[in-house]
Amino acid sequence: MTSLSPPGAARTSKATVTRATIPWSTVLTFAAVLAVADWFWVISLRGAVGAIERTRDPFISWVQGSALLLPLFAFAVLGALALAVRRFGPELGRPRAVLVTGLFIAVACTLAGLGALLVSGAYDYRLQIEQLAHLAPMGVQCEGSCVEAQRDATLVLQLKALGAGAGILLVTNLLLVGWMVAVRGGRLSVSRLRPVGQSESDAPPTAPTAPTARWGAEVQLVLVAALVGTGTILATHATADLLFSVGAAVLFLVAATAQLATAQLATARPGRSAWIVAVVLAVGLPASWLYARTGGNPLAPVVGAPGGIGLVEGAVGVLEIATVVTALLLLSAPAWMRRAPASPHAGKLGLVGIVAATAIGIGGSGLAVFDLGGVDENPTPGNHHVAATH
Numbered sequence: 001m002t003s004l005s006p007p008g009a010a011r012t013s014k015a016t017v018t019r020a021t022i023p024w025s026t027v028l029t030f031a032a033v034l035a036v037a038d039w040f041w042v043i044s045l046r047g048a049v050g051a052i053e054r055t056r057d058p059f060i061s062w063v064q065g066s067a068l069l070l071p072l073f074a075f076a077v078l079g080a081l082a083l084a085v086r087r088f089g090p091e092l093g094r095p096r097a098v099l100v101t102g103l104f105i106a107v108a109c110t111l112a113g114l115g116a117l118l119v120s121g122a123y124d125y126r127l128q129i130e131q132l133a134h135l136a137p138m139g140v141q142c143e144g145s146c147v148e149a150q151r152d153a154t155l156v157l158q159l160k161a162l163g164a165g166a167g168i169l170l171v172t173n174l175l176l177v178g179w180m181v182a183v184r185g186g187r188l189s190v191s192r193l194r195p196v197g198q199s200e201s202d203a204p205p206t207a208p209t210a211p212t213a214r215w216g217a218e219v220q221l222v223l224v225a226a227l228v229g230t231g232t233i234l235a236t237h238a239t240a241d242l243l244f245s246v247g248a249a250v251l252f253l254v255a256a257t258a259q260l261a262t263a264q265l266a267t268a269r270p271g272r273s274a275w276i277v278a279v280v281l282a283v284g285l286p287a288s289w290l291y292a293r294t295g296g297n298p299l300a301p302v303v304g305a306p307g308g309i310g311l312v313e314g315a316v317g318v319l320e321i322a323t324v325v326t327a328l329l330l331l332s333a334p335a336w337m338r339r340a341p342a343s344p345h346a347g348k349l350g351l352v353g354i355v356a357a358t359a360i361g362i363g364g365s366g367l368a369v370f371d372l373g374g375v376d377e378n379p380t381p382g383n384h385h386v387a388a389t390h
Helices: 009-015 024-049 058-088 095-132 145-183 214-241 246-268 272-294 311-332 344-363
Strands: 019-021 192-194
Touching: 024 058, 024 095, 024 145, 058 095, 058 344, 095 145, 214 246, 214 272, 214 311, 214 344, 246 272, 272 311, 311 344
Parallel strands: none
Antiparallel strands: 019 192
């Protein structure tokens, strides 16, 4: 006797067997190898054309920078795999698909390495321009047009290093990606299947006021990560500022505590109240910084004059933008938030990007163990680098 089954039962059963997941071993392996290689070239170019005070301890700088840039390169690799999944599907069955995916990874990581090289070169250029002001006290007769010529020559040198570095990074990444794919036998895992316990149709319904479906959960996770990342950067920066200004350190610690407390609130009691508080904090911190720079800083005697835009300000700005966007999405709860992402890569890109921004911000915080930006000879309150020891 032939058994009867309801329509769609086979599809449901198949859907409950496997689900695509991210091959984190592939992501982290490519990210680690390419981060180490690219940062090696950045350190080498810094030693050739960079500011003299940044050429100390190149090995330590290489190890520190490689570790801090690992999340950025993981973000680049994950983005390349997401593009490959969208272009070829979760299975790479043809050599052409493997080659194009490898090219995606090499180009994405080259852009990440080029960004690191650009930031490093810009900081070198600023230090070298400041050194030109000390030529006269050192007995070098260079004024007026001579100084301008030195500035132009320094800028041209950094631009040439950037151009040469871009070519070096691209060739290095292409060779390393090709080598790693060859070691894997010409195969490249862009998505992995794992068994699941139930189909999406069996999942309980979600409340419209607090999206808990797949996209809603991903957005909520990014919001909490952005709050934690901002608080971590501010707390690390406060520890560095404690060496120069207790008042600045206390203010940064208060701001960090508020960020971390809001992250705890958003985790324990997700809802409109937590999301509104997150928006207020994310808008209030940059607004206070802008007011201190443009409208006058009544706390200047305590915290010192506000510094320029560095890695800390840039990373915090990115995280605050992410906080506002995710909180507003959760508050508005659009229809697509109740659907599952088409690919797990898309859902995790935001989270890995938050981790990358946090690591870069910590690298510019000013602590010697985390420094990505070099060493200043004469630190002042509010700067992001520790003093050089003699």
